[in-house]
Amino acid sequence: MALAIKVSNLVKRYKDLVALDHFNLEVEEGEILGLLGPNGSGKTTTINCILSLLSYDKGEILIFDQEMKPDSYEIKKNIGVVMQNVAVFDEMNVYENIDYFCGLYIQDKNLRKQYVEEAIAFVGLEDYKKFLPKKLSGGLLRRLNIACGIAHKPKLIFFDEPTVAVDPQSRNQILEGILALNRNGATIIYTSHYMEEVEQICTRIVIMDNGKNAAVGTKEELKKMIKNTESISVEILGLAQEDIDTMKRLPHAYSAEYADNHLKINFSGGKHNLVRVLEYLQEKNIPFGRVYSELPTLNDVFLEITGKALRD
Template sequence: MSTPVIKVENLVKRYKELIAVDHFNLEIREGEILGLLGPNGSGKTTTINCILSLLSYDKGTIEVFGKEMQPDSYDSKRKIGVVMQNVAVFDALNVYDNIDYFCGLYIKDKQLRRQYVEEAIEFVGLSDYKKFYPKKLSGGLLRRLNIACGIAHKPKLIFLDEPTVAVDPQSRNRILEGILELNRQGATIVYTSHYMEEVEQICTRIAIMDKGKNLATGTTDELKQMIKKKEIISIEILDISDEDILALKELKNVYDVTYENHKLTILCSNGKHNLIHILDYLQTKNLSFGRVYSELPTLNDVFLEMTGKELRD
């Protein structure tokens, strides 16, 4: 078991009557890419700000690198990089000078800083844009500049908040490859995103939070085992009676059946032969059907089952 880089126990943060973080617990191990997921207003940003000691909190303990995190924990903070969702660079500085400025907050040796800045520029693929000002950069290039500013000092722990929002597929791919490379180089990463396929692709473990609580933590496969939905069977069928739909619901392991736009969707909670039982029923009733699909649940299914489907602000 690797060493915990972050350890949060019973964290509580209130804003008057609102409990933004409610006895939140989380452990992040060295070398992980931990995906922190939650609907809008779930408490993700508040939790991160408490971990970084940017916010005071009402109860609980937070340790980073084995030490209690405090506003003046400068030794720990020097080893942390933060890339927030809102791009935070200086419009009056070009690409090189922006990265140099942020790197200079941590690295005072000019020669070493110059080396780190050049390496960060190369890492995010901005070598041809050193003299460009932010207003001249596309959205994807701007995101990559924002990342370079946050990681140029070679932090051991990196927080990445929605780093691929509103970028083209090419830039998104470059950013994700960069995150994996940072991890291979030894960085522990906390990653937030609403793109579930990204989280499945790069995260070693995932924590799902809502209403300030940690609902579940585990690998993608572990989280999928925690929900009721284990198999989704879709069948194209021109017509089916309400009586047959009710009969399908009575089959073993079936817990929900819907029929819409000539598509029969059957949710199963477990079992290895669900599809065989369903097709046997349809054939016994002489019901003609077309294409048949059997799918395992996705991370998005896990997220919606745990946090609900109602819209959030």
């Protein structure tokens, strides 16, 4: 598979602070790559360096096998960006905003008109063409922001937190839209604080921490990288410390915590962990309520790899 982006040994310093520390990244054409990391991990710096907005100290950035520079206009023609902050003209209406940004890429008037109409339809703003941005709700404004970034049908699209402050319905529409763009052949780089979004749409995920590439892979591959393979929670009233210690020693169990009448045991590997837990409880005649068996989530992966929650 050809590479849409190749970043090698990227170093970016802000005086004494190393924002990107020999960062490497490969994005294959046609994939949706999720870029995850806590605040200050270097996600936005990475994107800005890739887009050649930000100068960097060392490294090489190739987009579609060509070196990316500020005046790489041929490459830029194939790039679309949907930024976290809504970037539209307040004094121009929906149609004019999309037409303006599309016009920076598409010079043919008829083709541009077609693209603008398609973008408006894509984000569902047909009824709001003449509306000024200030008359749009938060969700509609986000959709306009997306339309401005993708109207020219780019092959590579960066989405930087596109669903911040968006209602669930609009969020789902945006995510479906991103998947549709990908189905139409666009390569997507997606950053978000919402782990479930990344899990839902990304084919591959990069976890960044301290300006480095902490882990890369599909969500399944990432989950295999961590110790935890299964977490079992059991609702129990008044569990003795002796029982907690015993269950901690069950095969494949590596930790057990009891708090708020809930016992949580984490396992690393093993196939019948839930059965073993239930057998022990029956054997000891310990009454119990609801039981949950959970496979590790990306959040667990993130927490274990970076040592912090995503919003830290």
